[in-house]
Amino acid sequence: MSVSQNSDDELLAEYNFDYQKAKPNRFANRSGTQRLTVVVLDEDVAKVFQTHEFVNKVLRVLIESMPQTPKSETT
DSSP states (O other): OOOOOOGGGOOOSOOOOOGGGOOOOTTSOOOOSOOOOOOOOOHHHHHHOOSHHHHHHHHHHHHHHSOOOOOOTTO
């Protein structure tokens, strides 16, 4: 049995994903406590922050250095 090569079945070398139009996966398990958010970095920033661990570490330091504002009691 031979498999025919149909051009409709081939994968492209690259796909452009529009994160602005992305929606949450309604089938994903929502019971987990950790929620991940995807952020697209500009190329020059991505050259410095090459891992998610490094990005998170630097952002946590920045958050700690920011003045804290009291949370509204209505939210």
